[in-house]
Amino acid sequence: MELIKPGININFVGAIKWMVISSIVLTILSIGIMLGRGFNYGIDFAGGTLIQIKFQKETPTDDIRKALINLGIRDSIIQDFGPHEIVVRTAESTSDVGGLSSRIGDSLNALYGKGAFEVQRVEVVGPKVGKDLTQKAIFAVVFSWIGMLIYIAFRFDLRFAVGGIVGVIHDVIVVMGIFTLFNKEFTLTIVAALLTIIGYSIHDTIVVFDRVRENIRKDTKKDLHTVMNDSINQTLSRTILTSFTVVLVVVVLFLFGGPVINDFAFTLLIGVIFGTYSSVFIASPVVLAWERISPSKIKRKK
Amino acid sequence: MLKGIKIRTAIALVACLLGLFYLTPSLTSNLPDFWQKHLPVDKIHLGLDLQGGMHLVLEVDTEKALENTLERTANELKESLMGNKIRFRNIERTKDNHIVLEFPDASSRESFNKILKDQFNDLEEASSEIHEGRGLITLRVREKRKNEIKKLTVEQSLETIRNRVDQFGVTEPEIIPQGEDRIVVQLPGIKDAMRAKNLIGKTALLEFKLVNEEYPLAEAVKGNVPEGSVVAYETRLDRQTGRRVSTPILLKNRTLLTGGYLESAQVKISDRFGEPYVAIKFNAQGARDFDRITGENVKKRLAIVLDGTVHSAPVIQERISGGEAQITGTFTMDEAKDLAIVLRAGALPAPVNFLEERTVGPSLGQDSIDKGLWSAIIGGILIMVFMTAYYRLSGLVANLALILNMVILLGILVAFKATLTLPGIAGIVLIIGMSVDANVLIFERIREELRTGKTPRVSIETGYSRAFLTILDTNVNALIASLFLFGFGTGPVKGFAVTLSIGIITSLFTAVFVTRIIFDYFIWNRKISRVSV
Numbered sequence: 001m002e003l004i005k006p007g008i009n010i011n012f013v014g015a016i017k018w019m020v021i022s023s024i025v026l027t028i029l030s031i032g033i034m035l036g037r038g039f040n041y042g043i044d045f046a047g048g049t050l051i052q053i054k055f056q057k058e059t060p061t062d063d064i065r066k067a068l069i070n071l072g073i074r075d076s077i078i079q080d081f082g083p084h085e086i087v088v089r090t091a092e093s094t095s096d097v098g099g100l101s102s103r104i105g106d107s108l109n110a111l112y113g114k115g116a117f118e119v120q121r122v123e124v125v126g127p128k129v130g131k132d133l134t135q136k137a138i139f140a141v142v143f144s145w146i147g148m149l150i151y152i153a154f155r156f157d158l159r160f161a162v163g164g165i166v167g168v169i170h171d172v173i174v175v176m177g178i179f180t181l182f183n184k185e186f187t188l189t190i191v192a193a194l195l196t197i198i199g200y201s202i203h204d205t206i207v208v209f210d211r212v213r214e215n216i217r218k219d220t221k222k223d224l225h226t227v228m229n230d231s232i233n234q235t236l237s238r239t240i241l242t243s244f245t246v247v248l249v250v251v252v253l254f255l256f257g258g259p260v261i262n263d264f265a266f267t268l269l270i271g272v273i274f275g276t277y278s279s280v281f282i283a284s285p286v287v288l289a290w291e292r293i294s295p296s297k298i299k300r301k302k
Numbered sequence: 303m304l305k306g307i308k309i310r311t312a313i314a315l316v317a318c319l320l321g322l323f324y325l326t327p328s329l330t331s332n333l334p335d336f337w338q339k340h341l342p343v344d345k346i347h348l349g350l351d352l353q354g355g356m357h358l359v360l361e362v363d364t365e366k367a368l369e370n371t372l373e374r375t376a377n378e379l380k381e382s383l384m385g386n387k388i389r390f391r392n393i394e395r396t397k398d399n400h401i402v403l404e405f406p407d408a409s410s411r412e413s414f415n416k417i418l419k420d421q422f423n424d425l426e427e428a429s430s431e432i433h434e435g436r437g438l439i440t441l442r443v444r445e446k447r448k449n450e451i452k453k454l455t456v457e458q459s460l461e462t463i464r465n466r467v468d469q470f471g472v473t474e475p476e477i478i479p480q481g482e483d484r485i486v487v488q489l490p491g492i493k494d495a496m497r498a499k500n501l502i503g504k505t506a507l508l509e510f511k512l513v514n515e516e517y518p519l520a521e522a523v524k525g526n527v528p529e530g531s532v533v534a535y536e537t538r539l540d541r542q543t544g545r546r547v548s549t550p551i552l553l554k555n556r557t558l559l560t561g562g563y564l565e566s567a568q569v570k571i572s573d574r575f576g577e578p579y580v581a582i583k584f585n586a587q588g589a590r591d592f593d594r595i596t597g598e599n600v601k602k603r604l605a606i607v608l609d610g611t612v613h614s615a616p617v618i619q620e621r622i623s624g625g626e627a628q629i630t631g632t633f634t635m636d637e638a639k640d641l642a643i644v645l646r647a648g649a650l651p652a653p654v655n656f657l658e659e660r661t662v663g664p665s666l667g668q669d670s671i672d673k674g675l676w677s678a679i680i681g682g683i684l685i686m687v688f689m690t691a692y693y694r695l696s697g698l699v700a701n702l703a704l705i706l707n708m709v710i711l712l713g714i715l716v717a718f719k720a721t722l723t724l725p726g727i728a729g730i731v732l733i734i735g736m737s738v739d740a741n742v743l744i745f746e747r748i749r750e751e752l753r754t755g756k757t758p759r760v761s762i763e764t765g766y767s768r769a770f771l772t773i774l775d776t777n778v779n780a781l782i783a784s785l786f787l788f789g790f791g792t793g794p795v796k797g798f799a800v801t802l803s804i805g806i807i808t809s810l811f812t813a814v815f816v817t818r819i820i821f822d823y824f825i826w827n828r829k830i831s832r833v834s835v
Contacts, residue, residue: 121660126658188795189794242736246736253677256677
């Protein structure tokens, strides 16, 4: 079976100008959304309490909300979390971590009786932890960029390294923008998803770059534009296939992984799409632009 | 790379068998006898989010430990000065952890310097000023000593908590320090979260203090507390209403004896009410002190104070020798048991705060396992069907590599006692989708080479050698990202980084090394003339 016919020659490089413009617009939009709406931080980062409760039968959330207001917990969010299951989230974490969850348990006991529900999960995160984690998350993301920059600069050269990293940064910004647009909750697992996307996106970019490097050596007379376009076309089949297999498993995770994995899979899905896109339309133009400004001095030779 | 197919096959087989070896105990619970005796029996280690349990992060209040030390040192200094008949005025501990004292003349100042140098080497002078012939000196704890105290406090807290958890009886608890002043406690299978937290977080400082009976209590409650005394509260359960009531009680500040001198603590049942109480026994030193204290204070009330709360304040009827006492109160059996445990394990050197708590019930854990497992199975089947449809026989080879990858990946998880979490399972599912990339790269390359009219043998060889560098580069980069994730992550997310990192490495082995063996076998031994790719 062949999805992409051999010898395909789409003029990607010709379309790059428009793609670059739309990418810049997309990036600015994403930053705008993030600044405008702010992140919906989960308790991992903001601190707070999360309690997941499973009821034996259908229980209207309004009743539960009333019960909680009686406890003096006003700013709580109650979400449906699967059949008969709810998640209560409050910003309160208090010094007496966990005292809140037992208070909620007691009042639900009084309301519905013992055995009518089961507390499935309790998470309490103090504000101090959240602050530490935020810092650690930013470090992890930025240092992974630097690590890759160094590796690619060492294995290829600086042009490619910068091209690859710009692509990855673009992916992270756009994914987070879309993530914010859907008002998803920003948690630890989302950071894990972002780092996975970083890994995937650079993975994809390197496949293209690797072919560029090979083709440069093969024919030193061709200009980089043509070489780049040929390389993208030659690897197109693989690019689409791998994206497809990854999207396949991510969709499976999204559908069958359960609510805890849901947002994680959602983030990955957007990330894989943009990671693939950025390898062709972000990373390559940066290398081309660099070449135009300062052509590589080492004349290509074997 | 090794040329001999036999050697390479042997390596692949060994890796596969090792993976199976480690994996088998996790798949079946009735292992044959010989296996249990000679072969690995460890099951795959599930994270708390999958098996249910409690994850706590505690912060040891090292500042408080420092304060306590300073308070003690100030008292010792005061006694030492008085003992040496050195004249001083106003010794006190300030809020910012300094000791301030004043000397009337130069000679007492000099004698003080000598004592400071000889006996209180941990202190240093922060500042001194001379004011109308009097010297005002501010002392502080040396920086080095400060860090020592903090470190020691965390170590002792860790040890104490470990003791308590061990005595409580939790299977495979994990109690490890984190950063400078934090302790991570993982308790699998805990059901009563509140009880576990009380057990771990209680400072359990047991003190014996006299009740101040000379001063009117009502006056003290109003706020006019006499010097050297403090208002504390006694809580007890009202048997009729079932409520806890607390009544104020005026105590003298001086601690006569602490739980540090305990030898044992046990739960007993009282004959009269059939209620549990905790019987304590002092060690030799504690017994002597207790004997003296009770002898000196017959007919007075002695309060038993735990973490500032009075448990009971009985009247001392007579001198008590032998060093035995009872802590009564209105306990439930569990409460009495836990109290005995914390008293035996000893007090925490400083209070601890809970920074983070994550509790997962066992049914949610099982639910997550099921969902994760199904995702992996469905994802795996879809990928395999696709690979077979797209690459035909070569696709089957890639599928074999994929299955092998799973076996080795899971085997390594067991062998290295890594923890499998729900995000970890997600990582495995992701690896299923990503690891076939190596094969896609190779197969696409082989197709390209075939198209240029090369023979299958040459096509396969160039396909592998060309694709290998690409695969290496891409995998190293993916590894960089997941290693940073490992450094960042806690608990479940770390589990994700672990499976992803291991999966990236094992997929290099199975998708490149193992598939090559199969291709080489067909080219060299079967001398096929056509590749199904």
